[in-house]
Amino acid sequence: MSTEDEKLLKEAKKLPWDERLAHKNWKVRNDANIDLAAVCDSITDPKDPRLRDFGPLFRKTVADSNAPVQEKALDALIAFLRAADADAGRYAKEICDAVVAKCLTGRPKTVEKSQAVFLLWVELEAVDVFLEAMDKAIKNKVAKAVVPAIDVMFQALSEFGAKVVPPKKLLKMLPELFDHQDQNVRASSKGLTLELCRWIGKDPVKSILFEKMRDTMKKELESELANVTGTARPTRKIRSEQDKEPEQEVITENVGTGASEDSVVEAPQEIDEYELVDPVDILSPLDKSGFWDGVKATKWSERRDAVAELTKLASTKRIAPGDFTEICRTLKKLATDVNLAVSVEAVQAIGNLARGLRNHFSGSSRILLPTLLEKLKEKSQL
Incomplete structure (x- = not known):
């Protein structure tokens, strides 16, 4: 380094x-990022007021046009996130958006550090912001930016588990990737799908996703699903859970000859497929279908x-x-229709409504229950 540079950096x-x-x-920017990383590394209290001052800086630093400086900025951000606590989440959206926009198409080291940043945001419980950023990343026209986004979602699910990284949001993102023109994107999507199967089971994933896949990918997945065995276990904890570790260890020591820690962790996670899908409005299309005129028609058909x-x-x-x-009032009348075909169809509709609405159907069920019980008696007499 020249004397002139040394003087510039010193000033x-x-x-x-x-x-x-x-x-x-x-x-100067490069040196500043190195110093900032060193300061963050030295901070041991996540409530240190300096962290609040540093948080807003990273939105611009990670977008530096100079590749080596950008890498140093990511190093500083990683040091910041390791020192901070969940309070840093206030800066998550702007920083994640900047990393998605400027870093995922960078050099391999830049991409690797970007992924480390995203995983630290998950650790700091900013998982919703992380997934929103990934949703933007997978829409990038450059496949080079899409693959790292899918891969870091895979890492997040694999490391933190389905209780931290919501499978529902991942399932919503996958369909548009199955037909991507880039084979690397399709391969990464397949890997994420298989990882989902490890966490929530094969049947829910197949039920929700398979109808949206090409036959070729279905066959590929079907053949590989046979190799998905065992119960997935998280290998990394969110920061608040890490703080509880000493207490957990004391509890484990006091368990004595009870169930082992492994046996507790290995218990399969129960996933309700109902919670994995978005609710669908059926009232609007029903009104447009001519339902109300049809149920009053004189013709049974x-x-x-x-x-x-x-x-x-x-x-x-x-x-x-x-x-x-x-x-439901209309279905109550139709369930006792003189025409058996109409009656059977009404009972079928009631069953579908009950399954699709669950607890939201409890009020309507009171209207229908007496009639259905009478129908049950009729069937018993037959």
């Missing part, structure tokens, strides 16, 4: 952090067809809550 150290990090000379439309709409896995009172 720059007197400047405030924001001015050093935005300096026109890249060597028109009444049956109108109810069949409701049965079809209500066959979705999860129905959005709404006012089903009038529908």
Whole structure:
């Protein structure tokens, strides 16, 4: 380093952090990021007021146009996130968006450090912000930016588990990636799908995703699903859980000859497929289908067809809550229709509504229960 550079860096150290990090000379910016990382590494109290001052700086530093400086900025960000606590989440969105926009198409080391940053945000319980950023990343037209995003979601799920990283959000992102023109994107998507199977089971994943896949990918996944065995276990804890570790160890020591820690952790995680899918509004399309005119028709076939439309709409896995009172009053009448085909279709529609609405159907069930119990008696007499 020349004497002139040494003098420049020495003078720059007197400047405030924001001015050093935005300096026109890249060597000054580089040196500032190195110093910032060192300061963050020295901080042992996550409530240290300096962390609050540093948080807003990273939105711009990680977007540095100079690749080596950008890497040093990511190093400083990693040091910051290791020193901080969940309070740093206030800066998560802007920083994650900047990393997605500027770092995922960078050099391999830059991408690797970006992924480390994302995993630290998950550790700091900013998982929703992380997944929102990944949703933006997978829409990038450059496949080179999409693959790291999928891979870091895989890492997050693999390391932290399905209780921390919501499978529902991952399942929503995957379908658009199955038909991606880049084979590396498709391969990474397949890997994430298989990892989901390890955490929530094969059946829920197949039920939700397989209908949205090409036959070729279905066959590939089917053949590999046979190799998905065992119960997945998290290998990394969120920061708040890490703070509880000493207490957990004391509890474990006091358990004595009870169930071993492994046996408790190995218990399979129960996943309700209902919670993995978004609710679907069926009231609006039902109104447009001519249902209300059809159920009043004099022809039995028109009444049956109108109810069949409701049965079809209500066959979705999860129905959005709404006012089903009038529908249930109508179904109560149709369940006792003189025509058996209409009656059977009405009972089928009621069953689908109950499955799709669950607790939201409890009020309507009171209207229908007496009639259904009478129908059950009729069946018993037969």
